[in-house]
Amino acid sequence: MTVTEYPVATTTDLYQQVQQFYARQMHLLDSGKAELWADTFTRDGVFAANAHPQPAVGRAVIAASARKATDEYAAKGVQRRHWLGMLSVEDHGDRVSARCYALVVETPRGGQAAIRASTLCEDVLVRHEGGWLVRDRHVTRDDLV
Amino acid sequence: MTVTEYPVATTTDLYQQVQQFYARQMHLLDSGKAELWADTFTRDGVFAANAHPQPAVGRAVIAASARKATDEYAAKGVQRRHWLGMLSVEDHGDRVSARCYALVVETPRGGQAAIRASTLCEDVLVRHEGGWLVRDRHVTRDDLV
Amino acid sequence: MTVTEYPVATTTDLYQQVQQFYARQMHLLDSGKAELWADTFTRDGVFAANAHPQPAVGRAVIAASARKATDEYAAKGVQRRHWLGMLSVEDHGDRVSARCYALVVETPRGGQAAIRASTLCEDVLVRHEGGWLVRDRHVTRDDLV
Numbered sequence A, B, C: 001m002t003v004t005e006y007p008v009a010t011t012t013d014l015y016q017q018v019q020q021f022y023a024r025q026m027h028l029l030d031s032g033k034a035e036l037w038a039d040t041f042t043r044d045g046v047f048a049a050n051a052h053p054q055p056a057v058g059r060a061v062i063a064a065s066a067r068k069a070t071d072e073y074a075a076k077g078v079q080r081r082h083w084l085g086m087l088s089v090e091d092h093g094d095r096v097s098a099r100c101y102a103l104v105v106e107t108p109r110g111g112q113a114a115i116r117a118s119t120l121c122e123d124v125l126v127r128h129e130g131g132w133l134v135r136d137r138h139v140t141r142d143d144l145v
Helices: A011-030 A034-038 A059-076 B011-030 B034-038 B059-076 C011-030 C034-038 C059-076
Strands: A041-049 A078-091 A096-108 A114-128 A131-141 B041-049 B078-091 B096-108 B114-128 B131-141 C041-049 C078-091 C096-108 C114-128 C131-141
Touching (some): A011 A078, A011 A096, A011 A131, A011 C078, A011 C096, A041 A059, A078 B011, A078 B078, A078 C078, A096 B011, A114 B096, A114 B114, B011 B096, B011 B131, B011 C011, B034 B059, B059 B078, B078 C078, B096 C078, B114 C096, B114 C114, C011 C034, C041 C059, C059 C078
Parallel strands (some): B041 B131, C041 C131
Antiparallel strands (some): A078 A096, A096 A114, A114 A131, B078 B096, C096 C114
16 A cells, blocks of 8 residues: 555645745745745746746745845835735646736835735746745736736 | 535635635636636626626626726736635525625736725625536725725 | 544644634724724734834723724725735644734725735734634734834
């Protein structure tokens, strides 16, 4: 009899896991933990965006890019919050496709919160030690379409 | 022994199903698939809103109204995103009541994303082939109350 | 054999319960039911915020504070909507830690909806009669950090 260490989740479990994974992932980025955020990608993970000339490939590159942006926001005294929502997940066995909307909300210290960008986020997620990692993320900013 | 093809969902399953249904429904509308969006209503479905003089009744009318709005947004180069959240569901056996907030976020091409409207969305949902359809939707725009 | 009246929820059930609890809690506040909203806190519940000089302690104080704000918004003709999202929950057995983002969206009658504030919301929740109560809430407004 085969023992499945991480059994296939029901759709309900899977959906909840991805919601919580996204929450924790963005809590890391928005609190300035750029390197820990990059660790939520696979080692060879890809972050592509229509706002960037070319994809960031691999954790080290993704971390460096996030660190640079994070430090710039900190220097400006701007708090970012990434909101992911309207999530749809599809289980393909060895990977999960997730499609969601993402808003970036920014608040300058002493100033007014506002939406900075509205985007579509398309992920390929893979299981890792009972949790999840992003293998491929593609972010499409609505203003650049 | 009776076979229940689509067993009554637990509250947790139900909640997840409605979340994913809403995500997919709005992905259809926001990507311009007005007719497929209308197919997420029952044939005799009702879409009522305090912003409209009278309810749209039936899929064909709902589709035509959505197609008109969709084409206007496309012509203006504006990307709409419907965000539904703060969802509360109540199972009544043969139907489900769902109450949520809905934001419409708009981004003009090359421009700034912003909230267009904040609303309350009250739905009656019914099961259909293992999924869901909207039988009755009532949208209340906060600025018109 | 011991009967556990309210069994420990799975993470998935717990996550759904907190989502629905938050939705209903904020529906109460945003529809002006300040006292019913305060009843979603424990009797000795604490509401602390970096926007307030000191925490509100106990249901009566929390209710009075919410009633005052609610009446002011009603007098101004402004509809508030509290959006909680990006939820992460952690089960500690006798209590649950929940961390989420919260946006306050405001719409003046006849006017434009806009984000009023972006915040981080950190809760300690406890089980109560099969549902949940807030024992401790700490809200950090991003503009005041």
